Amino acid sequence: MNSLSNTSTQTPRKWLNMVNLLKAPSIILLLVWMIVPLSMTLYYSFVEYNLLYPGPKLFIGLENYNYFSTDSAFFPALFNTLVLVGSVLIITVGLGLALALLVNQPFFGRGIVRVLLISPFFIMPTVNALIWKNMMMDPNYGIFSVISDFFNVVPINWLEDMPLASVIMMVSWQWTPFALLIFMTSLQSQDTEQKEAAQLDGAGFWSIFRFLTLPHLARPIAIVVMIQTIFHLSLFAEIFVTTGGGPGFASTNLAWLIYRQAFLAYDVGVASAGGVFAIILANIVAFFLIRAVGKNLTE
Amino acid sequence: MTLNISQRKIIKHWATGLFAWLVALTLFFPILWMIMTSFKTELQAISQPPLLFWEATLDNYMLIQERSDYLKYALNSLYTSVGGTVLALLVAVPSAYAMAFFPGKHTKDILLWMLSTKMLPAVGVLIPIYMITQMGGLLDSIYPLIVIFALMNLPIIMWMLYTYFKEIPKEILEAARMDGATTRDELRHVVMPLSWGGIASAGLLSLILCWNEAFWSIQLTASDAGTLAALIASYSSPEGLFWAKVSAASTMACAPIIVFGWFCQKQLVQGLTFGAVK
Numbered sequence: 001m002n003s004l005s006n007t008s009t010q011t012p013r014k015w016l017n018m019v020n021l022l023k024a025p026s027i028i029l030l031l032v033w034m035i036v037p038l039s040m041t042l043y044y045s046f047v048e049y050n051l052l053y054p055g056p057k058l059f060i061g062l063e064n065y066n067y068f069s070t071d072s073a074f075f076p077a078l079f080n081t082l083v084l085v086g087s088v089l090i091i092t093v094g095l096g097l098a099l100a101l102l103v104n105q106p107f108f109g110r111g112i113v114r115v116l117l118i119s120p121f122f123i124m125p126t127v128n129a130l131i132w133k134n135m136m137m138d139p140n141y142g143i144f145s146v147i148s149d150f151f152n153v154v155p156i157n158w159l160e161d162m163p164l165a166s167v168i169m170m171v172s173w174q175w176t177p178f179a180l181l182i183f184m185t186s187l188q189s190q191d192t193e194q195k196e197a198a199q200l201d202g203a204g205f206w207s208i209f210r211f212l213t214l215p216h217l218a219r220p221i222a223i224v225v226m227i228q229t230i231f232h233l234s235l236f237a238e239i240f241v242t243t244g245g246g247p248g249f250a251s252t253n254l255a256w257l258i259y260r261q262a263f264l265a266y267d268v269g270v271a272s273a274g275g276v277f278a279i280i281l282a283n284i285v286a287f288f289l290i291r292a293v294g295k296n297l298t299e
Numbered sequence: 300m301t302l303n304i305s306q307r308k309i310i311k312h313w314a315t316g317l318f319a320w321l322v323a324l325t326l327f328f329p330i331l332w333m334i335m336t337s338f339k340t341e342l343q344a345i346s347q348p349p350l351l352f353w354e355a356t357l358d359n360y361m362l363i364q365e366r367s368d369y370l371k372y373a374l375n376s377l378y379t380s381v382g383g384t385v386l387a388l389l390v391a392v393p394s395a396y397a398m399a400f401f402p403g404k405h406t407k408d409i410l411l412w413m414l415s416t417k418m419l420p421a422v423g424v425l426i427p428i429y430m431i432t433q434m435g436g437l438l439d440s441i442y443p444l445i446v447i448f449a450l451m452n453l454p455i456i457m458w459m460l461y462t463y464f465k466e467i468p469k470e471i472l473e474a475a476r477m478d479g480a481t482t483r484d485e486l487r488h489v490v491m492p493l494s495w496g497g498i499a500s501a502g503l504l505s506l507i508l509c510w511n512e513a514f515w516s517i518q519l520t521a522s523d524a525g526t527l528a529a530l531i532a533s534y535s536s537p538e539g540l541f542w543a544k545v546s547a548a549s550t551m552a553c554a555p556i557i558v559f560g561w562f563c564q565k566q567l568v569q570g571l572t573f574g575a576v577k
Contacts, residue, residue, distance in 0.1 A: 112323075
């Protein structure tokens with residue numbers, strides 16, 4: 001008999017078997033990684049603690065929370081966070097789908113086209129932000145302004161006038177390839193006979209897409225939504241490099257607001273309260289997301 | 300004029316191809332432009348209209364290497380990415396294997412919980428992590444980054460490996476057992492060869508995510524342990540008109556991982572389905 005299944009079924013101390021020993025490290029590590037910083041953040045959020053004014057850490061109840069949530073940037077930041085995640089999801093899933101369908105057709109040089117299309121995913125977020133900020137969006141020398149000049153239109157000052165849209169554009173450019181990669185792979189596993197049969201029966205492009213391809217892609221779409229939400233809820237690098245959250249709070253998301261509070265105002269207490277807000281928001285989103293797509297993921 | 304079916308097919312083939320190339324080149328353009336700009340002088344970089352043909356110069360690359368020791372940052376990126384990935388795989392492979400082949404009642408809940416830990420925003424725990432690192436005297440060192448990178452990617456790696464291992468048909472294992480294979484044989488000759496694809500693609504994705512990680516690198520490192528992502532971020536302030544130099548630095552920071560990604564595209568895709576392909 002096999003020793004693995006032996007230990008898993010017949011050891012008297014049920015929990016101390018090989019299988020659980022193998023499973024344990026990842027679970028314990030993640031628990032520690034979650035609980036230790038989380039409890040410290042919770043503790044700091046209830047005390048007065050500013051790095052500029054050393055002194056005893058006094059318990060001040062909900063004062064930090066009050067301060068953070070009445071900051072005039074709080075609601076804009078909350079709103080921006082949701083707009084950012086939502087818009088990027090819509091753009092990347094839509095564009096990713098369209099590109100995957102396109103690349104799924106036979107044509108010359110498909111391999112190279114695929115390589116070109118997925119390349120933005122390999123670019124560092126900081127580099128991505130620098131390229132777009134300088135060479136694409138600069139109001140004087142950027143490519144967009146050159147195009148505007150060509151059509152005799154007044155160039156848009158992207159980062160000043162549409163900071164949030166600019167950030168959304170950069171992030172979408174980077175993550176569309178990710179959606180494309182996943183959709184492309186699952187399109188390859190689609191039943192071609194079924195499609196051909198539908199074509200013979202006179203089904204057009206749209207009805208094939210709507211009734212065969214889209215249902216086939218339900219799971220991949222759920223996965224793309226899930227993973228991207230995870231990454232974009234705490235988007236930081238692009239804002240750090242380009243707009244710095246401005247002008248005003250126009251491109252400040254929750255992550256940036258907390259960062260500003262902690263590392264520019266040195267107020268650990270208030271920043272920790274902000275951290276708790278961010279964690280609560282993440283949990284709300286996670287709750288709905290796992291309800292919506294989680295089932296799709298585990299079946 | 301009426302066209303027969305084969306003529307129509309040819310036209311459709313070429314039209315799709317042209318359109319696809321156009322889209323691909325448009326989306327790739329920012330990268331291409333960055334690479335082109337890195338070989339220009341600063342004046343050429345901002346010339347109006349943009350220069351498409353010019354005499355390439357390597358000055359920017361020399362200057363970047365001289366001024367900020369590219370190699371040191373590149374090595375830091377390499378150590379932290381490889382270190383974090385290997386550490387995460389060491390923990391994740393046995394765990395995911397056990398969960399896929401010997402699932403318990405709560406295995407799926409545990410996996411969903413793991414994914415949900417990724418939703419905790421890094422800023423929420425930045426201060427505690429910063430302080431723990433500081434207390435340990437490990438600010439600006441690559442070791443905390445390796446640990447953080449490993450933990451950061453662990454949930455996604457677990458998920459990828461789990462879904463990949465789950466697809467391995469259990470019948471193969473039973474057949475091997477019938478033929479008298481021991482557990483070690485089974486792991487070595489059946490499970491491992493079938494799992495390489497998944498492990499490789501989880502590792503590749505982790506490498507890419509680590510290499511490009513900016514948040515923790517910016518916060519926890521300075522000149523000693525700085526990674527390429529942090530180096531590039533430091534170029535964001537003196538924006539001015541140093542596009543050529545910034546482009547050269549950016550190209551050098553991205554080139555390794557882009558080329559790596561191109562070569563490993565097939566392996567990467569294998570396990571990137573997260574069980575989505577049925």
